[in-house]
Amino acid sequence: MKVTVIGASGFVGRHLVRSLVRRGDDVIAASVRGGVESAAQACDGADAAVFLAGESIAQRWTGAARRRIGESRVDSTRSLVARFAQLDSPPKAYVSASAIGYYPTSESETYDETSPAGDHFLARLCVAWEAAAEEATSTRTRVALIRTGLALGTDGGTLKALLPVFRLGLGGPVASGRQWYSWIHIDDLVGIYLMAIDSIGGALNATAPNPVRNAEFTRELANALHRPAFLPVPSFALGLMLGEAAEIATRGQRVLPERTIANGYRFKFETLDAALSHLISCNANFAADV
Numbered sequence: 629m630k631v632t633v634i635g636a637s638g639f640v641g642r643h644l645v646r647s648l649v650r651r652g653d654d655v656i657a658a659s660v661r662g663g664v665e666s667a668a669q670a671c672d673g674a675d676a677a678v679f680l681a682g683e684s685i686a687q688r689w690t691g692a693a694r695r696r697i698g699e700s701r702v703d704s705t706r707s708l709v710a711r712f713a714q715l716d717s718p719p720k721a722y723v724s725a726s727a728i729g730y731y732p733t734s735e736s737e738t739y740d741e742t743s744p745a746g747d748h749f750l751a752r753l754c755v756a757w758e759a760a761a762e763e764a765t766s767t768r769t770r771v772a773l774i775r776t777g778l779a780l781g782t783d784g785g786t787l788k789a790l791l792p793v794f795r796l797g798l799g800g801p802v803a804s805g806r807q808w809y810s811w812i813h814i815d816d817l818v819g820i821y822l823m824a825i826d827s828i829g830g831a832l833n834a835t836a837p838n839p840v841r842n843a844e845f846t847r848e849l850a851n852a853l854h855r856p857a858f859l860p861v862p863s864f865a866l867g868l869m870l871g872e873a874a875e876i877a878t879r880g881q882r883v884l885p886e887r888t889i890a891n892g893y894r895f896k897f898e899t900l901d902a903a904l905s906h907l908i909s910c911n912a913n914f915a916a917d918v
Contacts, residue, residue: 629648629653629654629675629676629825629826630653630654630656630673630674630675630676631648631653631654631655631656631674631675631676631677631678631825632655632656632657632658632667632670632671632674632676632677632678632719633645633648633655633656633657633658633677633678633680634658634659634660634667634670634677634678634679634680634681634708635659635660635678635679635680635681635682635725636655636657636658636659636680637657637659638680638681638784639779639781639783639784639785639814640680640725640776640779640784640814640817640818640821641657641680642783642784643781643814643815643817643818644678644680644818644821644822645657647818647822648822651822656670656674658670658671659681660681660700660704660708661681664704664707664708664711665711667708668708668711668712668714668715669715671708671712671715671718671719672715672716672717672718673715673716673717674719674720675719675720675721675825676719676720676721676722676723676825677719677721677722677723678723678724678725678821678825679705679708679722679723679724679725679761680725681700681701681704682697682700682701682704682725683696683697683699683700683701685697685729685750689749694749697753698753698756701753701757701760702753702756702757702760703760705724705757705760705761706760706763709722709760709761709763709764710763712764712766712769713766717768718764718766718768718769719769720768720769720770721769721770721771721772721824721825721829722761722764722769722770722771722772723771723772723774723821723824723825724757724758724761724771724772724773724774725774725776726754726757726758726761726773726774726775726776726831727750727754727775727776727777728775728776728777728810728833728835728881728883729746729748729750729751729753729754730745730746730750730751730754730755730758730775731743731745731746731751731881731883732744732745732746732747732748732751732881733746733748733807733879733880733881734808734881734882735806735807735808735880737881737882738882738883738884739881739882739883739884740833740883740884740885740886740887741775741830741831741832741833741885741886741887741888742886742887754775758773758831761773770829771829771830772824772825772828772829772830772831772832773830773831773832774817774820774821774824774832774834775831775832775833775834775835775883776812776817776834776835777809777810777811777812777833777834777835777836777839777883778809778810778811778812779811779812779814779817779834780811780812780813780814780903780904780907781813781814781907782907782908782910785814787849787907790849791853791908794849794850794853794855794857795853795855796855797855797856797857798859799846799849799850799855799857799859800846800857800858800859800860801842801843801846801857801860802842802846802860802877802878803842803860803877803878804842805841805842805843805846805860806841806842806843807841807842807877807878807879807880808839808840808841808842808880808881808882808883809839809840809841809842809845809880810835810836810839810880810881810882810883810884811835811836811839811840811845811900811903812834812835812836813836813896813897813903813906813907814907815896815897816834816836816895816896816897817834819893819896820832820834820885820888820893821834823888823891823892823893828891830887831887832885832887832888832891833883833884833885833886833887833888834885834888835883835884835885836885836895836897836898836899836900836903837884837885837889837895837898838898838899838900839882839883839884840900841880842877842880844900845900848900848901848904849904851901852901852904852905852908853908
C-alpha cells in the first residue's frame with residue numbers, strides 16, 4: 629500500500645511509520661507547516677492518508693493558543709480535504725486523529741463511540757475537527773476518526789514526562805485522584821490506525837478496555853518503577869500553571885472501545901500493569917544497550 633502520513637515526525641507518527649515500513653508499505657511523509665498544497669499533492673494516488681498534525685493542547689489555553697490549536701487541526705484539515713476534489717486520484721482512505729476529549733467529563737458515566745459530544749473546549753474542538761475530516765467522504769474516499777486516549781510510550785507523550793518525576797519518588801495522585809484515565813499502549817494505538825488504514829471507517833475509540841482512575845494509574849506507575857508515590861498534586865497548582873488546560877489532568881472520562889473491538893481489533897495490552905511493565909522494561913533495555 630501507498631500511505632501518506634501527515635505529521636510523521638511526531639510521537640504517534642514515528643511509531644506508525646515504523647510499523648507501516650515493517651509490513652512493507654510505501655510511506656510518504658508530509659507536513660502542513662508550510663501550507664497544505666504539498667501535503668495534498670503527496671496524497672494523490674495514495675491508498676490511505678493519515679492526518680496526525682496539530683499544535684499541542686498541553687499548554688495554557690490563552691486566546692492565542694486556542695486559535696493556534698484550532699487552526700492546526702480544524703482549518704488545516706478543512707483546507708487539505710478541500711483539495712482532494714482536485715486530485716486525479718484522491719486517497720482511498722483518510723484517517724484523521726481525534727481525541728476522547730470529544731466526550732463530556734465525568735467521574736460516573738461511561739462513554740463509547742455512540743455517546744454524544746461534550747460542551748467544553750476540547751469537545752468543541754474535536755467535533756469541529758471531525759466534521760472537517762468527514763468532508764473528505766466521497767464515493768472514492770472512506771473516512772475514519774481515531775479518538776485517542778492517554779497514549780503511553782517512553783519516547784513521547786505524557787508517560788515520557790512523568791517517568792523522571794516518578795523515578796525520583798516525587799509522583800503522586802492529581803487532585804482527588806478519582807478522575808478516569810482512559811489510556812492506551814502506543815503499540816495498540818498504532819494497531820488501531822493500521823486497522824483503519826486497511827478497512828474500517830467511522831469513529832473508533834483508541835483506548836484500552838480497562839480504564840483506571842488517576843489514583844490507580846499513579847499507584848501502578850510507582851509500582852512498576854519500584855518507587856513511592858504519595859505526594860499529591862493539588863488542582864489549584866495545576867490551575868496556576870496551565871489555566872483551563874489543567875482539565876486534561878483533573879477531569880476525565882471513562883471511555884470504552886466498543887466499536888473498535890466489534891470491528892475485530894484485539895488488544896495486546898488490556899491492563900495497565902501489563903502495559904507499564906512492557907514499556908518500562910523496553911526503556912530499561914534500550915538504556916542499557918546505549
